[in-house]
Structures are given as C-alpha cells and as structure tokens.
Amino acid sequence: MAIRALLTKDGIVVKTQGPVTDAYDTGARDSPAPFLAGCFTCLNTDMDCDPSAVGLLPNNTLIPFRRILNARAIGPSPSTDTDSPRESTEISVREGDSNSPGTVPKHPGISSYESLNTLVELTFVIPQGNDIVPKKLQLAVEHVPTVAMPRSSAESATSTASSPEDIAELILQRSFEGINRHKSILVVINPYGGKGMARKLYEAKCHPILASTECSVDIAYTKYARHAMDIARDVDLDKYDTIACASGDGIPYEIINGLFQRADRVAAFNKLTVTQLPCGSGNAMSISCHWTNNPSYAALCLVKSIESRIDMMCCSQESYAAEFPRLSFLSQTYGVIAESDINTEFIRWMGPSRFELGVAFTVVQGRKYPCDVYVKYAIKDKKDIHQHFIQEKNKTTVLFDQEMDSHERNAHFASDTDLTEDSFRLKYALTDPVPDDWERIDQDITDNLQIFYTGKMPYMAADTKFFPAALPADGSFDMVITDSRTPLTKITPILLSLDKGTHVLEPEVIHAKLLAYRLVPKVSEGLFSVDGEKFPLETMQVEVLPRLVKTLLVNGSYIDTEFDSMT
Numbered sequence: 001m002a003i004r005a006l007l008t009k010d011g012i013v014v015k016t017q018g019p020v021t022d023a024y025d026t027g028a029r030d031s032p033a034p035f036l037a038g039c040f041t042c043l044n045t046d047m048d049c050d051p052s053a054v055g056l057l058p059n060n061t062l063i064p065f066r067r068i069l070n071a072r073a074i075g076p077s078p079s080t081d082t083d084s085p086r087e088s089t090e091i092s093v094r095e096g097d098s099n100s101p102g103t104v105p106k107h108p109g110i111s112s113y114e115s116l117n118t119l120v121e122l123t124f125v126i127p128q129g130n131d132i133v134p135k136k137l138q139l140a141v142e143h144v145p146t147v148a149m150p151r152s153s154a155e156s157a158t159s160t161a162s163s164p165e166d167i168a169e170l171i172l173q174r175s176f177e178g179i180n181r182h183k184s185i186l187v188v189i190n191p192y193g194g195k196g197m198a199r200k201l202y203e204a205k206c207h208p209i210l211a212s213t214e215c216s217v218d219i220a221y222t223k224y225a226r227h228a229m230d231i232a233r234d235v236d237l238d239k240y241d242t243i244a245c246a247s248g249d250g251i252p253y254e255i256i257n258g259l260f261q262r263a264d265r266v267a268a269f270n271k272l273t274v275t276q277l278p279c280g281s282g283n284a285m286s287i288s289c290h291w292t293n294n295p296s297y298a299a300l301c302l303v304k305s306i307e308s309r310i311d312m313m314c315c316s317q318e319s320y321a322a323e324f325p326r327l328s329f330l331s332q333t334y335g336v337i338a339e340s341d342i343n344t345e346f347i348r349w350m351g352p353s354r355f356e357l358g359v360a361f362t363v364v365q366g367r368k369y370p371c372d373v374y375v376k377y378a379i380k381d382k383k384d385i386h387q388h389f390i391q392e393k394n395k396t397t398v399l400f401d402q403e404m405d406s407h408e409r410n411a412h413f414a415s416d417t418d419l420t421e422d423s424f425r426l427k428y429a430l431t432d433p434v435p436d437d438w439e440r441i442d443q444d445i446t447d448n449l450q451i452f453y454t455g456k457m458p459y460m461a462a463d464t465k466f467f468p469a470a471l472p473a474d475g476s477f478d479m480v481i482t483d484s485r486t487p488l489t490k491i492t493p494i495l496l497s498l499d500k501g502t503h504v505l506e507p508e509v510i511h512a513k514l515l516a517y518r519l520v521p522k523v524s525e526g527l528f529s530v531d532g533e534k535f536p537l538e539t540m541q542v543e544v545l546p547r548l549v550k551t552l553l554v555n556g557s558y559i560d561t562e563f564d565s566m567t
C-alpha cells in the first residue's frame with residue numbers, strides 16, 4: 001500500500017508509516033530498503049524521537065519544503081480513497097503550523113476538503129551521522145486543490161492542480177520558491193585540496209545531493225596550480241550559471257580572478273554565481289556563506305540558497321597592478337598572521353582550535369612589523385559600527401520576513417543586469433599620492449604593528465570569527481590592528497577570544513570599517529597574504545568594489561555572528 005501524505009503550506013505531512021529507499025542508489029528504487037538510516041523525527045526538531053519508529057516514517061512527520069530536492073509524478077494513486085477526504089482533517093501539522101495536534105488545519109483559501117490523490121516519488125534529505133543524505137519515497141499525496149499558492153507561482157496553472165504532473169510541479173514550486181531549480185553547475189575540484197581528500201569528499205557527500213535535483217552538473221579537475229584561473233577565463237557563459245568550487249578558499253579566489261580577467265567580465269559577473277563546497281583545508285567562504293563547514297549541508301545550501309551580490313576588495317601592488325589588479329573576496333593580512341599564515345600552512349599542522357591559535361600567536365607576540373597605513377574610513381567609531389551592523393542586519397531580516405514576491409526579493413539581492421563596466425572602475429590609483437580625505441593611522445602604533453588584518457567575511461577559518469561585524473554588501477570592509485607593545489596579559493585573552501569574535505570590542509584592538517587603504521611596509525623581509533595566497537612585500541593599496549560577485553547566501557545573510565548582542 002502506498003504511504004499516504006498531505007501537501008500542506010509547510011511541506012508534506014506523512015500520514016501512514018512506510019519504509020524509504022536510498023535516493024542516490026537508483027537500483028534500490030524498486031525494492032525499498034527496509035531500514036532508515038537516520039531518524040525521521042529529526043526533520044522536526046520539536047518532535048520527540050521515537051526509537052521504535054526508526055525504519056518507518058512516524059505518523060504526522062513533516063518533510064519541510066526546504067529539505068525536498070525533487071518530486072516526480074508516477075500517476076494517480078491506485079490504493080487511496082478520494083471519497084474519504086475527512087482523513088486529512090485529522091492531520092496535525094507539527095512544524096510551522098499554529099494548530100494544536102488533533103485539530104483541523106486551517107489552510108487559507110481552503111473551501112473544501114475534497115482532495116486529489118496522486119502517486120509522487122519524493123526525494124528529500126535526511127540526517128545520517130554528521131551529514132545529510134538524499135532519500136526517495138513513494139507517496140500517495142492528498143492535495144486540497146484550493147490551497148493558497150505563493151504569489152510567485154500563483155500565475156501558473158498549478159494553483160488549481162488537477163493532474164499528477166501538476167501536483168509534482170506544485171511540490172517543486174513550493175520547494176524552490178524564488179530559486180532556480182534548474183541550475184547549470186560547473187563543479188571545479190582541486191584533487192589536492194583538503195590534504196588530497198577534496199575529490200572523495202565531493203563524491204561521497206555533495207554529488208549525491210546535487211544529482212538528486214533537476215540541476216545539471218559538469219565536473220572539472222584542476223590539473224596544476226592556478227588552473228582554476230584558466231578554467232574561469234575560458235568557461236562558456238552560455239553553458240553554466242553556477243561555478244561551485246569543491247576545494248578550500250584558494251579555488252574561489254582563482255575563479256573570481258579568472259572571470260575578472262575576461263574581456264567580457266561584465267557579462268561573466270552578471271551571469272555566473274560563484275560558491276564553495278567545503279572540501280579544502282580552509283573553507284572560510286562556506287562557513288560564512290552557507291553557515292556550515294560540512295560538504296553535504298553546503299550542497300543543500302547550493303541548491304536552496306538565494307543568489308546575493310557581495311562586495312569585493314580590489315588589491316593593487318606594483319608587480320601586477322598595471323596588468324590586472326587582484327580581487328580579494330576574503331582577506332588581506334600583513335604582520336604576525338601573514339607570517340604564520342592563518343589561512344593555510346598554519347592550520348595544516350596545528351588545527352584551528354582557539355587554544356593552539358592563541359599559543360602560536362603569543363609565542364611570536366614580541367615581533368613587530370613596522371609600516372605606514374593610510375585609510376579612507378567608512379566608519380571609524382566602534383559604537384557606530386555596532387549601530388550600522390544592527391541596521392543592516394534588520395534590513396535583510398525585514399526583506400525575508402515580509403510577504404514580498406520572491407522574484408522582487410531576489411532582484412533586491414542579485415540580478416543578471418546589475419553590473420556595468422563602471423562597476424569595475426577604481427577610484428584611487430596606486431601611483432597617485434595619498435588622497436587628502438584619507439587618514440594616516442597613528443605612526444606610533446604602525447611602527448610597532450603586530451597584526452594588520454582586513455576582511456570581508458566574518459570567519460577566516462573554523463573557530464576564527466575574526467570579523468564579526470562583516471556584512472556581505474555594505475560597501476565597506478573591516479580592519480583589525482593590534483600593537484606589539486600590548487602586554488601579554490592583555491593580548492592572550494584577546495587572541496583566545498577569536499572564536500567568539502569579542503576581540504574587536506577590546507580597547508587594545510583597533511577596529512574600523514574602510515572604503516580603501518594603502519599599507520607601505522617598512523621591513524625588508526616578509527609578505528602579504530591575500531585570501532590565503534602569498535603576495536609580495538610591496539606597497540599594497542586596496543579599495544572596495546561594491547556588489548561585484550554573485551554568490552549563494554542562506555537567507556541573503558552571512559552566518560549569524562551575534563555581533564549585535566556583543567557588549
């Protein structure tokens with residue numbers, strides 16, 4: 001007998017128990033596996049887990065739309081009884097529904113409980129260990145034809161779904177509201193990334209999820225250092241709309257810069273979305289944008305998140321600026337952190353734990369890195385940064401809370417006509433004198449500089465919330481400076497608080513938001529690190545280029561850093 005289910009405004013509520021099959025192992029489709037790895041009740045955090053139900057779907061389990069990857073009509077349900085629609089009135093919706101269990105769900109727009117039963121093959125993700133995996137299930141879906149539709153899909157014929165195909169389409173529309181569910185994805189895998197584990201991680205944890213959707217997926221492997229830059233320079237814009245880097249942060253950096261060096265860069269950045277599947281050693285982009293360092297959850301974010309434009313930082317140094325400046329999506333650093341390379345080498349042998357980070361920094365805390373730093377402030381005062389952060393965060397929340405048409409909302413975050421050649425134009429030339437409206441950071445501090453770190457995303461590594469006030473598209477980037485004369489008793493707790501991000505509140509830490517800066521090193525040996533890549537020890541000038549790159553952000557936001565509640 002088919003498993004009965006009800007299509008509701010929050011997802012699909014399973015009405016009778018039944019086994020599920022492994023979605024990716026297509027051979028299993030005709031012989032349902034009798035066991036369910038992972039607990040279905042975990043789909044509903046407010047439901048009690050019933051161990052006896054493992055292996056079967058507990059009654060009234062809600063499969064939320066955000067976990068649904070695909071739906072396929074199989075045909076009218078042979079074993080369900082459309083003459084007994086009163087059954088559906090007994091279903092209590094456990095998630096996102098204010099009705100208490102056992103009461104009649106009051107769906108807006110329902111004028112009748114007459115329902116159409118349709119056999120649908122549903123693919124959705126369930127938890128399995130630390131990951132999520134796709135599962136397939138055949139459901140006899142009872143649908144109330146007059147359930148109110150979201151505005152974006154109201155135009156379509158499915159608001160009065162009457163055929164099995166219509167109901168599968170309706171499920172897909174609700175599951176991908178305002179999201180392109182037919183993405184054309186180029187996955188770029190660095191086989192050497194993540195200590196050689198990137199390919200395995202992608203194949204085991206990401207591909208099964210992507211392959212279960214209606215997205216198309218091509219794979220390119222990087223064959224040499226910087227190959228991703230060449231891939232991006234040559235990529236066919238007609239063929240793809242998304243580049244997913246199954247790697248660390250090095251490959252997104254190369255993809256963005258490869259696109260930047262194209263003659264048709266306006267078209268490239270208007271068309272393509274660049275995102276990361278965290279398969280490398282340093283996955284700051286995924287932690288910040290997908291809110292996870294787990295490749296399987298990031299794969300779900302890839303198919304479910306909305307496209308948002310984020311600011312870039314454009315770096316110029318004498319060695320390369322005349323040819324092409326470099327776009328930095330993550331950070332630039334000089335001083336202690338560049339030397340110990342928090343983004344790559346450092347983590348490779350030490351791991352990202354805050355204690356080890358703190359110890360490593362304090363070991364070298366006596367060293368100083370003299371330089372001159374000139375800045376064009378966006379926000380200089382720490383209190384104003386706090387206010388700014390709260391305002392910007394509220395704006396994004398309002399956009400998501402209000403009943404805005406999903407197409408309108410998406411146009412706010414990113415559209416395919418956002419950029420023009422002007423968007424790439426730099427305001428400040430490296431060869432010009434420092435402009436009059438820039439300020440020089442106190443020379444007494446910069447002559448004793450310990451850390452200089454500028455960033456556009458909140459996390460620089462797992463457990464390292466270096467820029468808790470970073471925002472995706474506020475037209476500025478954050479700067480943090482420390483002084484090597486800060487006593488050990490003060491700098492140690494500061495470094496040990498990097499996981500919480502409260503270091504920026506300390507009076508010994510300079511924290512500001514910038515539009516641009518110029519750093520002139522006054523040491524004979526050393527380097528800059530830009531997005532984890534080594535850069536030469538030369539005067540570095542950086543300015544923000546607002547909303548240049550389309551990426552995928554959960555709810556249009558970076559991960560919640562809780563900066564607004566930090567005191």
Ligand SMILES: Nc1ncnc2c1ncn2[C@@H]1O[C@H](COP(=O)(O)OP(=O)(O)OP(=O)(O)O)[C@@H](O)[C@H]1O
Pocket residue numbers: 190191192193194195222223224225226227246247248249250251254279280281282283344345348
């Ligand atoms: N086939 C290849 N051979 C050598 N280097 C490569 C190859 N493919 C990519 N690379 C280089 O590997 C570097 C790191 O890439 P990525 O960020 O994906 O890895 P990671 O695991 O986070 O970092 P790391 O390898 O430093 O631990 C990049 O600079 C890239 O140019």
